[in-house]
Amino acid sequence: MSLIKFFVLAQLKVEQFIKETEGASGIEYAIIAAMVAVIIIGFSSSIQNGISAIFTKIQAALPAASS
Structure with a gap:
């Protein structure tokens, strides 16, 4: 395989990729x-x-609501 054929084949493969x-x-x-x-x-x-x-605020508010 000549160098020109190899170069053309490599160029075609790169373009296809x-x-x-x-x-x-x-x-x-x-x-x-x-x-x-x-x-x-x-x-x-x-x-x-x-x-x-948020859950800390809810937990702090629950005992206050039940009393």
């Missing part, structure tokens, strides 16, 4: 899912603290 988009949507969904997971992990402590504060 660039045109393929079948796996692109799956990769995009994986990236979005990873970003959502990072956001949830980032806000989990503040969400947990907020929920804990």
